[in-house]
Amino acid sequence: MNSPNSLVIETHGLTKTYKGTQALKSLNLTVKQHSIFGFLGPNGAGKTTTIKLLLGLARPTGGSANVFGMDIGRESVEIRKRIGYLAQDPRYYEHFTARETLRFTARFFFSGPKSAIEERIQETLELVGLEDKADRPIKGFSGGERQRLGIAQAQINYPDLLILDEPAASLDPQGRRDVLAVMERLRKYTTIFYSTHILDDVQRVSDTVAILNHGELVAQAPIEELLAGSGGAAYRIKVRGADDATRARVQAQPWVASLTEQPVNGHAMWNVSVTDEAAAESQLLRLVLADPAVTVSEFGRQQYDLEEVFLNMVEGGKNGR
Amino acid sequence: MAGNSALIAVKDRRWLNGFGNIFRKENHAWWGTWQWVIQIAIWMVIVNGMMAMVTLAAPKIEAAQARQEISELEAGAARDALKQTALTVFFVFSGLAAAVGVVIIAQDALIGEKQSGTVAWVLSKPISRVAFLLSKLSADALGVLVTMVAVQGIVAYLIYKAGTGLYLPIPGFIAALGLVLLLLVFYLSLTYMLGTLFRKRGAVIGIPMVLVFGNQLTGLLPWLGKVMPWNLVMDLGPDSPSLAVALAQSQQLPTITPIIGTAFLTVIFIAVALWRFQREEF
Numbered sequence: 001m002n003s004p005n006s007l008v009i010e011t012h013g014l015t016k017t018y019k020g021t022q023a024l025k026s027l028n029l030t031v032k033q034h035s036i037f038g039f040l041g042p043n044g045a046g047k048t049t050t051i052k053l054l055l056g057l058a059r060p061t062g063g064s065a066n067v068f069g070m071d072i073g074r075e076s077v078e079i080r081k082r083i084g085y086l087a088q089d090p091r092y093y094e095h096f097t098a099r100e101t102l103r104f105t106a107r108f109f110f111s112g113p114k115s116a117i118e119e120r121i122q123e124t125l126e127l128v129g130l131e132d133k134a135d136r137p138i139k140g141f142s143g144g145e146r147q148r149l150g151i152a153q154a155q156i157n158y159p160d161l162l163i164l165d166e167p168a169a170s171l172d173p174q175g176r177r178d179v180l181a182v183m184e185r186l187r188k189y190t191t192i193f194y195s196t197h198i199l200d201d202v203q204r205v206s207d208t209v210a211i212l213n214h215g216e217l218v219a220q221a222p223i224e225e226l227l228a229g230s231g232g233a234a235y236r237i238k239v240r241g242a243d244d245a246t247r248a249r250v251q252a253q254p255w256v257a258s259l260t261e262q263p264v265n266g267h268a269m270w271n272v273s274v275t276d277e278a279a280a281e282s283q284l285l286r287l288v289l290a291d292p293a294v295t296v297s298e299f300g301r302q303q304y305d306l307e308e309v310f311l312n313m314v315e316g317g318k319n320g321r
Numbered sequence: 322m323a324g325n326s327a328l329i330a331v332k333d334r335r336w337l338n339g340f341g342n343i344f345r346k347e348n349h350a351w352w353g354t355w356q357w358v359i360q361i362a363i364w365m366v367i368v369n370g371m372m373a374m375v376t377l378a379a380p381k382i383e384a385a386q387a388r389q390e391i392s393e394l395e396a397g398a399a400r401d402a403l404k405q406t407a408l409t410v411f412f413v414f415s416g417l418a419a420a421v422g423v424v425i426i427a428q429d430a431l432i433g434e435k436q437s438g439t440v441a442w443v444l445s446k447p448i449s450r451v452a453f454l455l456s457k458l459s460a461d462a463l464g465v466l467v468t469m470v471a472v473q474g475i476v477a478y479l480i481y482k483a484g485t486g487l488y489l490p491i492p493g494f495i496a497a498l499g500l501v502l503l504l505l506v507f508y509l510s511l512t513y514m515l516g517t518l519f520r521k522r523g524a525v526i527g528i529p530m531v532l533v534f535g536n537q538l539t540g541l542l543p544w545l546g547k548v549m550p551w552n553l554v555m556d557l558g559p560d561s562p563s564l565a566v567a568l569a570q571s572q573q574l575p576t577i578t579p580i581i582g583t584a585f586l587t588v589i590f591i592a593v594a595l596w597r598f599q600r601e602e603f
Contacts, residue, residue: 052602052603055444055445056444057441057444057445057602057603058602058603059600059602077338077447077448077449078447080445080446080447080448081330081447083445085445087438087441087442087445089438090442091437091438091439091441091442092439092442093346093439094437104342104346105446107331107341107342107345108331108339108342108446108447108448109328109330109331109446109447110328110329110330110331111329111330111331111332112328112329113327113328113329116325116327116328116329117328119325119327120325120328158325
C-alpha cells in the first residue's frame, strides 16, 4: 500500500443474485488509496449489496473482489482488521453506553494496554463530539448521535479503509454537515468508500464517483471529469453585440461541433461544443473578440451539475436495464 | 491510517478470532447483571423447592413410627421410597423444568441479534463466525452450569442430607449432575441450531419445547428413548430409575446408550449450527 495509486478495492464481474433477482450485475470497480469515493445510486441500486459483499456479510454468486489485494471470500477476517464500517441503519447493543460500545469494538482490534485503549476511545469520542454523552446508554441517543457513534466505532482501529453506507441519509442539515466535516478530517489518514444518494454531499467531499443503477455500474470517474460531461468539451460564452458573421466565423472552425444560443437579459449565452479542447482554449475567445463590436462578460468551460449527470445516466440510456 | 504505537494488536487466532471479546460480553450479561441471581433463585424455588417438599415427609415417617402407626419394616420402605423420590424429583425438575429455561434463554441468542441487526454489525469486525457462535454458546453453557446445575446440585445435596440423614456418594452425584448438564447443553445447542435455521422465534422455541416433553413418544417409537436425553433424568421403567438417579446412588447403569445418543446429537447440532451460520447472509 505504498504507492498512492495502489488499489484498495478491486472487483471483477462481482455479481449477486437474490432468489432469481440480480441485485448486482458484473460489477467492475476500482478504488484508489486515499480517495474519497462516492458510490452513488438510487435506492435499490445495489450499493448496500456491494458493501455487504466486500465485508463478507453476503456471498457473491459470481465474480470476485479484492480488498487490499486480499480475496473477500478467503481472507475476510484479515480484510476486516483493516476496515471500519458504518451501516446504513447502524444497530448496537442498546444497553451499552457509547464508551462501552467503543470499548467492545476496540477489543476486536487491540489487546492492550488498557490505558492506551481508553485513551483511543476518548480521542474517538472527541473526534465525533460525543465526549459529554459518552457514559449514557445508547437507547436514548438521537439519530445524529447514533450516526456519530457509528463513525466513531468505524474508525477506532485506525482503518486503512472506511466504508460508510449512507452516512448522512437520516440526518438533518446540521447533522449532515457534521458527518461530512468528520469525513473531511479523516481523508488524510484513510481511504473512504461511501454510498449515498445525496448528490450535494458527493459534490462536496468526493474526489471519485461511481454511479450504480439497477445493479449495474453506469459510470466511474474522478468527479471533475464527470462534471465536465462525457460528450466532449463544451464552452459557455456570454456575449453582447455578436452578429451572424461572428457566429459563422466560429462555426466554420473544424474543431467546433455545434453552437447554440439562448438570450439572457439582453445578452446571448452561447454554448459551443468542441472536438479539440486545446484549439478551443487557445482560439475560441480570440475568434469571438475579433469583432470589436462584441463584448464578452463570461467565458468558461461548461460545468454540469452532478444532479444533471446523475439523472442523465440513471434516467437516460445508461440505466442499467 | 496513522495508528497509536502503544496499542497492541490482538493475536491472530484464525477461526477463534474475536472469541474472547464476545465471550467476555456474554459473560458480563450473565455475571455483570442480576441475571445469575435471578436464575439461581428461579431454579432454587422450582427444583430444590420441589425436592425440599418431598423431604419434608421424612419427619412424618419418623413420627408415624414413633406412634407405632407403621411398623419398622414399613418405615424402612417409606424411607427408601422417600430417598428415591427426592432424587427423582430433583433430577426430573433439573432436566425438564430447567430445559424449558434453557430454551427460553437460548432462543434469543441468535434470533435476537438477527432481528435487532447487531449480528451484522459485530460480523463486520474481525471475528470469525465460528468464534461468534461458539463464544455465545460457551458463555450460556457456563451460565447454565453454574446457576442451574452446580449451585442447585450443592443445595440439593444438603437438602438430601437434611431430609434423609444420608450423604450421597460425591463422585456419583457429580456424575449425575454431569448428565443434567449434558441434557441442558443438548437443548441449548438444539435451540442455537434452530436459531441459525430460522429467522422467527416460533420454531426456535416450539421445536425444543415439544422435545422436552416428548418422552411420551417413546410409547410409539421406543428407539427414540435410546438416542434422546429423556432417560437421563426420567425413569426408564416402573422399577428402573433414571440414569442420573442411578449414578447419584452409585448404582450400576442399566444402559449408556442415551448418554452416547445425547452427546452425539449435541455434537451434530453444534456442527449443523456452525455450518449453517457460516453460510448465512446479513
